[in-house]
Amino acid sequence: MNFRFQCTETFWKKFYALSPGQKAAVRTTWAIFKKNPFDPRLGTHRINSLSARYGKTIRSVVVESDLRVVFYLEDRTVWTVDLGTHAIYR
Numbered sequence: 001m002n003f004r005f006q007c008t009e010t011f012w013k014k015f016y017a018l019s020p021g022q023k024a025a026v027r028t029t030w031a032i033f034k035k036n037p038f039d040p041r042l043g044t045h046r047i048n049s050l051s052a053r054y055g056k057t058i059r060s061v062v063v064e065s066d067l068r069v070v071f072y073l074e075d076r077t078v079w080t081v082d083l084g085t086h087a088i089y090r
Contacts (some may be wrong), residue, residue: 004036004077005034014083022067029063037061037071047089
């Protein structure tokens with residue numbers, strides 16, 4: 001399935017605030033994510049608390065130990081909405 005990818009301003013602000021090593025990890029993850037957001041290597045999972053709050057299925061992928069990217073699907077568009085530790089789930 002072909003997806004379009006859009007990132008929110010919040011995502012970009014948090015990305016640019018990361019350390020160089022974390023940015024490299026996000027870029028590596030992004031290469032996999034763009035091919036398939038549900039690739040098993042990403043540990044894609046639903047975030048129930050955010051899904052209930054936003055009224056749509058919100059998912060997260062693991063970048064590294066405690067760094068996550070949060071996204072949702074709208075038709076064939078993948079919206080990356082946030083980036084950070086588990087604290088972004090609240």
